[in-house]
Structures are given as C-alpha cells and as structure tokens.
Amino acid sequence: MNESVITVAMPKGRIFGDACRLLRDAGFDLPATFESTRKLILDLASEPFRFILAKPVDVPTYVEYGAADIGIAGKDVLLESGRDVYEMVDLGISKCHMAVAGLPGHSRNHPFLKIATKYPNIASDFYRRRGEQVDLIALNGSIELAPLVGLADAIVDIVSTGQTLRENGLVEIEKLMDVSSRLIVNPVSYRLKKPVIDGIVEKMIRATEGTKVGMD
Numbered sequence: 001m002n003e004s005v006i007t008v009a010m011p012k013g014r015i016f017g018d019a020c021r022l023l024r025d026a027g028f029d030l031p032a033t034f035e036s037t038r039k040l041i042l043d044l045a046s047e048p049f050r051f052i053l054a055k056p057v058d059v060p061t062y063v064e065y066g067a068a069d070i071g072i073a074g075k076d077v078l079l080e081s082g083r084d085v086y087e088m089v090d091l092g093i094s095k096c097h098m099a100v101a102g103l104p105g106h107s108r109n110h111p112f113l114k115i116a117t118k119y120p121n122i123a124s125d126f127y128r129r130r131g132e133q134v135d136l137i138a139l140n141g142s143i144e145l146a147p148l149v150g151l152a153d154a155i156v157d158i159v160s161t162g163q164t165l166r167e168n169g170l171v172e173i174e175k176l177m178d179v180s181s182r183l184i185v186n187p188v189s190y191r192l193k194k195p196v197i198d199g200i201v202e203k204m205i206r207a208t209e210g211t212k213v214g215m216d
Contacts, residue, residue: 005048006196009063009071011056015181018093019072026200026207060085060184069189070197076158076179080119086190088201089183092208098122098176101165102147102154116146117156126156126176144168 010019020035029046042051054062056074060083063071071085076098078087098119116137117123127134137152144164146152158179159165159172183204190197 005050006070006193006200007050007052007068009059009068009073010051010053011059011072011074011181012053013056015056015072015074015094016053019091019181022091022093022204022207026203028203057081063184063186066186066188068186069193070183070185070200072181073184074179074181075177076119076122078182078184080121082121084187085184086187087182088185089204089208091181091183091204093181095178095180096158096160097178098156099159099172100154100156100174100176101144101159101170101172103169104171113154114152115154115156116143116152118143119156122176123156144170 010016017035020030024030028049029044034042040053043049044051052062052068057077059071059073060078060081062068063085064083072091074094113132113134114137115123115127115134116139118139120136120138123136137146139146143155143157146155147170148168154173156176162172165172183201185197
C-alpha cells in the first residue's frame with residue numbers, strides 16, 4: 001500500500017451525488033466535473049487522494065481486499081456482504097429503509113412463503129429470527145415483478161419513496177430496518193495510515209453533524 005495516498009472507493013449511482021456533497025462539506029477539494037466524469041479512477045491534484053468508482057455492491061470488496069483504503073457503502077450492502085471492514089461513521093446520507101412488500105391482501109398465514117429479494121442473507125436472518133420458514137428466491141433486479149407474475153408471495157427490498165411499489169400495485173407490509181450510508185475502512189490500512197484516516201473520519205463526522213443540524 002502507498003502510505004502517501006488514500007484510495008477511496010466511491011459508489012456509482014444513487015449514493016454518489018450525496019457522497020460528493022458530503023465530502024465537499026468536509027473540506028475536500030473535489031473538482032466541479034467530479035460528478036460528471038466517466039473515468040473509473042480519479043487522482044486529485046490538490047490532495048493526496050485517489051478515487052475509484054465502483055458499483056455500490058462492490059465497494060466493501062474493494063475495501064476489504066485493500067484495493068481501497070476507505071469507502072462509502074450503504075448499510076444494506078454491508079450487512080448482505082459481511083465483508084471484513086471497519087464501519088467508522090454513519091454518514092446519514094441516502095436514507096431509506098428495507099421492507100417486506102407484496103400485493104394488497106397478502107397473507108402470512110400459510111407456511112413456506114416464497115420471498116424474492118436481492119438480499120438473501122438479510123432476508124434469511126430476518127425470517128429465521130422470527131421463526132418463520134420461507135423459500136428465498138434471489139433476483140438481481142426488477143424485484144417488484146416477482147409477486148405480479150406469481151414467482152413470489154412477497155419481496156424484501158429497499159424502499160425510498162415507495163413510488164415504485166405504488167406504480168406496480170404493491171404495498172409495504174412490514175419494515176425491517178432503516179438504511180443509510182457508512183464510511184468504512186480497511187483494517188490493514190487503518191493500522192498503517194491511522195493518523196491520516198483518523199483525520200478524515202473527524203472531518204466526516206463534523207460534516208455529518210453539520211448536515212443533521214441543517215436538517216433540523
């Protein structure tokens with residue numbers, strides 16, 4: 001690992017814009033074109049940072065294996081992946097929640113429900129703790145389709161505004177947990193670069209607190 005450069009794994013997509021704004025609030029000099037770039041690796045001229053842009057689900061993997069020193073990942077991704085990383089700060093951005101959803105009139109009063117989800121580990125843990133036996137069907141996208149075509153009785157998925165559920169005639173049945181993005185750190189990087197990473201963590205904590213104050 002290069003001890004003079006901090007490599008940051010950033011999630012492309014929904015979280016990216018919120019993460020960039022928070023990094024700027026924390027005092028990091030990101031270029032104005034940062035959000036519009038198509039590059040996958042970006043080095044900052046103003047600071048010793050390298051950013052790698054990855055799919056949100058892959059960020060914990062890059063951090064765990066040391067390809068990135070730190071990263072920003074959703075709590076849902078962290079729980080599902082179970083990667084060996086340090087979770088340092090709840091950034092309070094890209095808030096949503098995970099829920100069970102299905103067609104109106106969905107009933108849990110019969111055994112062996114079929115549940116479609118992109119989060120089989122989280123869903124399995126949820127139903128196991130409740131003592132319910134379900135048949136989990138792993139899907140990668142368009143989870144809302146599963147109840148509509150009879151593939152599943154219900155789904156476990158991330159809900160933000162609920163608009164996608166409503167547009168497809170589904171209703172939220174039960175909330176599993178709140179989800180927000182977290183700052184994560186590679187354990188080896190933390191030992192080798194602790195003063196620098198601690199400084200980043202402190203800046204992110206202050207920026208997060210400022211955001212919460214501004215929202216009140």
